[in-house]
Amino acid sequence: MTTFPNFLDTVTTTLLGTKPLKENPRHRALLDAYTEVQNLEQRLLTAITTPPEPGTGVSGLMEACTDLLIERLDAGYELSRLLSADYCCAADVSEDDLCGLEQDEKCCQAPAEPTADLLDACSNVFAELGDPHAVASADLVDALRRLPGVAGNHWRYSDLTQARLAELLAPYGMQTRDITLPDGRRRKSYRREALLVALGVSDCC
CATH class of the missing domain: 1.10.10 (Arc Repressor Mutant, subunit A)
Known part of the structure; x- marks a missing residue:
């Protein structure tokens, strides 16, 4: 996955003379969770469609798929949790100061x-x-x-x-x-x- 800020983003910032943007940790967590779900689904699909190695049989394939499925369900739950979380601060502070903390936490603190x-x-x-x-x-x-x-x-x-x-x-x-x-x-x-x-x-x- 391309990280932020990457090479092209850095060059663009330099050429335009703009202020580098500060990454929001909560936004990064969302992106990481989504990417993890996509990667696990691809791995699960590959495992399901790849013929088992000689000697492993169906049981070996099912065991591998079960472990991946558990990881996928876990990642999906984490993504759902992040997407459904309530946030504060957006209406009270400038864009540069957004922290994205949940409502039951002290707002805009690390x-x-x-x-x-x-x-x-x-x-x-x-x-x-x-x-x-x-x-x-x-x-x-x-x-x-x-x-x-x-x-x-x-x-x-x-x-x-x-x-x-x-x-x-x-x-x-x-x-x-x-x-x-x-x-x-x-x-x-x-x-x-x-x-x-x-x-x-x-x-x-």
Whole structure:
């Protein structure tokens, strides 16, 4: 996806001598959510129409499609939530000062600072679940969404999706894997071992 401001936008601003426009984080969140839905639909379509690899059969195809469908439903819900949110400020301040905060928040103020480091927050979720060897991405996101504050970039914990969490954890070397969980489900999951490595601690127990 083309980012904003991109090369052409920057050149245009320079040639016209105009003031660079400030990106609204809420508008960016909407655009990111919409793009995520489109990408997941394309991936789902590709998975459905691509013949399964030899030996995987229909069950392998269904498993892959199920994971993508869950991600697509999650992304669709997030887009619907953003589109249906009420906003303030538009009638009270100039265009340059619009913040797009929801009505139950203090108008035109920057988002709150993070109340907990993301890795520590993930570690707390693992601990609350009894420190299993892995936690499903969807379950981890559901737990993190209950936290206040900002998870990373401009995303609050309450705004997290599986794709956003994956983007935030990737720099720490944490990626999801297809793992069979203690309850028998096979889901895209984060391993406790990878989280401990990211935290710089060893599992001595």
